[in-house]
Amino acid sequence: MTCNYLDKLIEPIRSRFIAVQVRYSMAELGKRIITILDEDGVKYGKEELSAFFKDVVKKVFPDFRQILLNLDIRIHDGILMKDSIIVADNESIPLTIAEMIRTKKLPKDIRGFYIENEDAFFGDYEQLASQLFNHMYDFPNYQIIVGESLRWMSQVLDKEIEFYHMILQICTK
Numbered sequence: 001m002t003c004n005y006l007d008k009l010i011e012p013i014r015s016r017f018i019a020v021q022v023r024y025s026m027a028e029l030g031k032r033i034i035t036i037l038d039e040d041g042v043k044y045g046k047e048e049l050s051a052f053f054k055d056v057v058k059k060v061f062p063d064f065r066q067i068l069l070n071l072d073i074r075i076h077d078g079i080l081m082k083d084s085i086i087v088a089d090n091e092s093i094p095l096t097i098a099e100m101i102r103t104k105k106l107p108k109d110i111r112g113f114y115i116e117n118e119d120a121f122f123g124d125y126e127q128l129a130s131q132l133f134n135h136m137y138d139f140p141n142y143q144i145i146v147g148e149s150l151r152w153m154s155q156v157l158d159k160e161i162e163f164y165h166m167i168l169q170i171c172t173k
Contacts, residue, residue: 002065008154026061033057033071037080044080051082066124094128098135101142101170110171111164125159126150129166145169 001017003009024032030053037044056070074081097114100107107113114128133146149166153159 005154022064024062024064026057029057029061029064029067033067036068036071040075042075042078042080048074048080048082052080060127094131094135097167098132101136102139110167114163114167115160123160125163126153129153129163141173142170145173 006019052074057067060066129146129150133143136142145166149162153162156162
């Protein structure tokens with residue numbers, strides 16, 4: 001089992017595992033990524049690596065699992081690609097939800113909308129809520145709701161339910 005924040009796991013789960021802390025600096029992570037690419041025989045260039053670090057690593061560091069998932073997504077036929085449709089969509093989902101809230105044009109099934117697009121943000125509801133918070137700068141009352149929800153997400157197991165609760169609170173304001 002792996003996790004990014006040991007303190008977010010409840011004690012009964014923590015007691016069943018041995019905690020091993022793995023920490024990488026950005027430079028060490030860069031070397032490790034290159035090692036992984038080389039060992040797997042993936043062809044890459046400086047431009048592709050730079051784009052990967054700019055688009056992914058700098059945004060999600062130190063979440064090594066998220067970085068590896070994005071690395072895997074960008075590899076096609078043994079070649080590291082400069083762009084990935086999924087990573088681009090990762091930013092468009094919160095922007096789309098924020099725009100729907102601003103214009104009060106929410107689909108009848110908002111839950112269905114974000115579940116349908118779950119692959120675009122890798123099912124990371126905390127990250128999605130954080131991005132939504134950033135897009136709601138002109139609605140401080142909504143930011144308060146999102147901020148509260150983020151606090152609760154750090155304590156609950158089912159983040160999707162808390163995300164849906166947050167959307168319902170915003171929609172009823």
